[in-house]
C-alpha cells in the first residue's frame with residue numbers, strides 16, 4: 001500500500017481490474033522469486049532439488065517461470081507431466097507422485113522418463129512384476145509416523161515397524177480434511193514396511209528414493225528432527241538410494257496468529273542429519289522438496305467486486321462476484337484468507353460477512369472488519385496463489401476467472417476468462 005493505493009510492482013490494482021475485469025487472479029512474479037530464493041537459501045549446503053508442486057497453481061506461465069528460476073516440478077497426473085515436458089522441463093526434473101492410480105499411469109510416467117513415486121503395495125507389486133530392476137522407483141511412506149512420534153505412541157528408533165500397535169491407526173480423525181491423520185490414504189504405512197521389504201526382495205526392485213510428504217504434520221522443529229532421523233534410518237536399508245524427497249507442506253502465515261515452522265531452522269537440522277547420513281553410507285544423496293503453497297500462496301490474490309450489500313438485520317453481507325467456485329479453501333478447509341477493501345482504505349472499519357454468489361452457503365470470510373464497503377468496491381482476498389484457481393470449478397454454470405501475472409512491472413494475461421462457449425463446450429445436446 002503506497003499513497004493510499006494498493007499496488008503490485010507499482011501497478012494500481014484498480015487499473016489491472018479495469019483492464020482484465022473481475023473476478024481476477026493476480027500473481028506477483030517478484031514474490032514467487034523471493035519465496036523460491038528463501039527456500040533455496042534455507043537448504044544451502046545440501047545437494048537439493050526444489051520440485052514445484054504444480055497442483056497448487058497449474059498454469060503454464062507460472063510453471064515456465066519456475067523453470068527459469070531453476071525449479072523442477074512435482075506432478076500428480078499424466079497431463080501435468082505432459083504440460084511440464086511441453087514447456088521445457090527435462091524428464092529428470094519431473095517427479096510423478098500420484099495417489100491410488102491405475103497402474104497404467106505408473107507405466108505411462110515411466111515411458112515419459114520421469115521419476116516415479118509409488119504409494120501403495122498393490123502398485124509396488126505390479127511394478128515389481130513388470131519392471132523388476134530394469135528401472136528404479138521411489139516409495140512414498142505415510143508420514144503419520146510423525147504424529148505417532150509426536151504423541152509418544154510409537155518409538156520408531158528401533159525400526160521395529162511391525163510391532164507398532166495397529167490400534168493406533170484406528171483413531172478416527174474428527175477433522176474434516178486432514179492430509180496425514182491416522183486414517184490417511186496417503187503413502188505406505190510404516191506398519192506395512194515389512195511387506196515393502198519383502199516385495200523389494202521378491203522382485204529385486206531398485207528403490208532409488210524415499211518420499212515423505214509431511215503436509216501439515218510438521219508442527220515444530222523437534223518433530224521435524226525426529227522425522228528426519230527416522231527417515232535416514234529407513235534410507236540406510238536401500239543400497240541404491242539416490243534421494244530422499246520431503247514433499248511439501250511448508251506453511252506460510254494466513255492469519256497473524258498462525259505459527260509456522262522456520263525454514264532456516266529446519267534447514268540446519270536437516271543439514272546436520274544429512275551430513276551424518278552421507279558420511280555413514282560413504283556417498284552423497286540428494287534431498288528433494290515439493291513446495292507448493294510456500295512458493296505461490298503469498299504471491300497471489302483473488303480480486304472480486306462488491307456487487308450487493310445487504311443485511312438480514314443481524315449481519316451485514318458483502319455479496320461479491322466470486323464464490324467457492326473460484327476459491328474453495330474457505331468452505332472446504334475453513335481456511336482463513338485475509339480480506340481487504342482496496343478501494344476505500346481510509347473508510348471506517350465495519351463488520352461484515354463476505355460471501356460468494358453461489359446458490360449455496362458460500363462464506364469467504366465471516367465477522368470480518370473491513371473498511372466500509374460500497375457497491376463496486378474491489379475486495380482483495382489474499383494468499384490465494386496456491387490452491388486457488390487450480391481448485392476452481394464451473395459450479396452454478398459460472399465461468400472461471402482470468403489469471404494475470406505481474407512481471408517486470410507489467411500485467412500479463414496468463415489465462416483468459418471463460419465465456420459461455422467454454423461452459424457448454426463438451427456438452428452434447430441430443431435431438432428428441
Ligand SMILES: Cc1ncc(COP(=O)(O)O)c(C=O)c1O
Nearest residue numbers: 053213248249250290291292293
Ligand atoms: C505429494 C505432495 N507433494 C507436495 C505437495 C505440496 O504441498 P504444499 O503445497 O503444502 O507445499 C502436496 C500437497 O498436497 C503433495 O500431496
